[in-house]
Amino acid sequence: MARPMGPRFKVARRLGVNVFNHAKALKRGIKKPHSNLSEYGKQLVEKQKLKAYYGVMEKQFRRYIQEAQRSKDKPGEVLVQNLERRLDNIVYKLSFGSTLRQARQMVTHGHIRVNGKKIDIPSYSVNLGDEISLREKSRKNELFTENFNSLMLGVNYLEKNEEEFSGKMIKIPYIDEIPVDVTVSRIIEFYSR
Numbered sequence: 034m035a036r037p038m039g040p041r042f043k044v045a046r047r048l049g050v051n052v053f054n055h056a057k058a059l060k061r062g063i064k065k066p067h068s069n070l071s072e073y074g075k076q077l078v079e080k081q082k083l084k085a086y087y088g089v090m091e092k093q094f095r096r097y098i099q100e101a102q103r104s105k106d107k108p109g110e111v112l113v114q115n116l117e118r119r120l121d122n123i124v125y126k127l128s129f130g131s132t133l134r135q136a137r138q139m140v141t142h143g144h145i146r147v148n149g150k151k152i153d154i155p156s157y158s159v160n161l162g163d164e165i166s167l168r169e170k171s172r173k174n175e176l177f178t179e180n181f182n183s184l185m186l187g188v189n190y191l192e193k194n195e196e197e198f199s200g201k202m203i204k205i206p207y208i209d210e211i212p213v214d215v216t217v218s219r220i221i222e223f224y225s226r
Contacts, residue, residue, distance in 0.1 A: 076223035083215045087116045088133050093156065098224045109217030110208045117211050118202070119154035120147065123165055126191055127200035128184030129177060144171040160200050166199035187212065 070078065084094050101112035116122070122138040124145055130136030137155045139145055145152060146166045147159065159165065171177055181198060190206040193199075208217065 034150075056124075058118045073223075076219040079216050079219040080223055083113070083116070083213065083217070083220060086213050086215070087119060087122060088137065089116070089156075095224075098220075102224070108221050112220070113208050113211055113213065113215075113217055114205060115158065117206060119155065120145065120152060120157040120159055120165070122161045123191070123202065126188055127165060127193055129165075129167060129181055131180050131184065135180075139171075139177070144168055144174075144177065148195070161202055161205060164199050164201050166197065172198050 077198070080094075084091070088102055089097070097112055097115055100115060101108040104111040121140050121197050123134060124130055124140055125133045125136035130139050140155045140157075143151055143153050144167060146168050147157070148164050149166075152166070167181070178198070182195060188206070190202060190204045190208065190210060192201045192203045194201075
């Protein structure tokens with residue numbers, strides 16, 4: 034599956050939000066063109082921010098939107114929850130990888146196990162109670178173990194087991210628990226036209 038490979042920090046400055054959670058992303062300042070945008074422009078910026086947070090391309094993002102709109106629950110909340118449950122994102126949030134790109138690469142290169150089975154699809158949807166672990170052979174890799182042991186878990190819906198190099202999703206997160214700075218209703222409006 035294709036993935037965004039452009040200049041990350043330029044995107045973060047244009048959007049005005051540190052969507053890549055990197056210390057240097059906004060060092061050169063923020064462009065703030067959002068104040069004089071039309072409603073359509075504001076909706077477009079929110080959509081671009083959410084896509085950047087999770088590193089998904091337009092075609093895949095549309096599938097997430099369609100799935101959320103078919104849901105009986107609030108479409109905005111379902112959209113963000115489904116994006117948050119992506120395997121590459123969970124691997125990143127459990128701090129196996131120091132960046133989302135690194136976490137995605139770990140998944141595609143087969144370093145990650147879900148309930149003991151090798152899953153190499155970054156968009157795989159993690160279910161409640163699934164155990165995400167680093168494969169036995171990869172535990173010897175200093176970079177992976179250093180990331181996992183040194184980076185703190187920043188969310189309350191995941192649980193980390195440092196002895197086993199694993200983690201679990203212990204609950205489906207509410208939208209206000211997910212660390213994204215996005216007005217989701219504008220994104221749903223954008224695709225409802």
